[in-house]
Amino acid sequence: MRVDICGVGVDDYSFDEVVNRIVHHALTSTTPEYVVTPNAHHIMMLQHDRLFREIYHHSFLSVPDGVPLLWAAHFLGTPLNGRVNGTDLFEELCAVAAQKGLRVFLLGGRPGAADRAKAVLQARHPSLDIVGTHCPPYGFERDPDELALIQSKVRAGAPHLLFVGLGAPKQEKWMYAHYKALGVPISLGIGVSFELVADMVRRAPVPMQKLGMEWLFRLLMEPKRLWQRYILGNPYFVWLVLRQRLGISSFRLE
Numbered sequence: 001m002r003v004d005i006c007g008v009g010v011d012d013y014s015f016d017e018v019v020n021r022i023v024h025h026a027l028t029s030t031t032p033e034y035v036v037t038p039n040a041h042h043i044m045m046l047q048h049d050r051l052f053r054e055i056y057h058h059s060f061l062s063v064p065d066g067v068p069l070l071w072a073a074h075f076l077g078t079p080l081n082g083r084v085n086g087t088d089l090f091e092e093l094c095a096v097a098a099q100k101g102l103r104v105f106l107l108g109g110r111p112g113a114a115d116r117a118k119a120v121l122q123a124r125h126p127s128l129d130i131v132g133t134h135c136p137p138y139g140f141e142r143d144p145d146e147l148a149l150i151q152s153k154v155r156a157g158a159p160h161l162l163f164v165g166l167g168a169p170k171q172e173k174w175m176y177a178h179y180k181a182l183g184v185p186i187s188l189g190i191g192v193s194f195e196l197v198a199d200m201v202r203r204a205p206v207p208m209q210k211l212g213m214e215w216l217f218r219l220l221m222e223p224k225r226l227w228q229r230y231i232l233g234n235p236y237f238v239w240l241v242l243r244q245r246l247g248i249s250s251f252r253l254e
Helices: 015-028 040-046 050-057 067-075 086-100 113-124 144-157 170-182 193-197 206-210 214-221 223-245
Strands: 002-005 008-011 033-036 103-108 129-134 161-165 186-189
Touching: 002 067, 002 223, 008 040, 008 050, 015 086, 015 186, 033 170, 040 050, 040 067, 040 223, 050 170, 067 223, 086 103, 086 113, 086 161, 086 186, 086 193, 103 113, 103 144, 113 129, 113 193, 129 144, 144 170, 161 170, 161 193, 170 186, 206 214, 214 223
Parallel strands: 033 186, 103 129, 103 161, 161 186
Antiparallel strands: 002 008
16 A cells, blocks of 8 residues: 555554565566655656656656655555665665575666775675666766666676666665666665765764754765755655645646
8 A cells, every 4th residue: 555645655563574575576587667755855756757757657666765755654544564775775675685595786886886885885794796887977868878788787797676866856866767677676865875885975973863963964974965955855845744734735647
């Protein structure tokens, strides 16, 4: 079942249920699927981006990455089972992949982030089979040669799980355009998770995460890059939720 938050469907599964569904599909099916990890920023972008909405609508799973989505769902009378943070999901799936013999590919991140994340994860899980990493250059999505290179590398590695850290909505649009041709059972958009695992970007302390204040920590760490997203965006997200509570509908995909 998907809960409607400002016109966006969010799956009502616990963290463990999400992990189990992804792993089961990766182990038992060759049908390519993709997973999206909505947060408040995604909800705002989805209001004005029809393609992004279409991508969300057809996703295998749409899991609540941000605590504000849990607050919004509760306020709207449709509480969710809990947060499914993208970085936590990435780390847990890699741990399970090491146990189950699933192959993994890391695509995206800042230069060096995927390779450093690979080293960290394989130090934790020596049996983890990371079959490749690739950091595409800026503007790669408009370069046919680079797109062909990425497809070649991913297909050669034949991963069960493809983690895509390109930032939203680029990562979702890239997955949607290519996931069928790649043939990977599960592709997941995970934002800056490579950098967080590699300790290239500091993650908020656990108490701040639990209080839903991770956004404030990120803003303090990268104010020039993120001030518009949070200072202007957060009030807009609150307004969207209030509109829904008052019965003023956002878009809706049937």
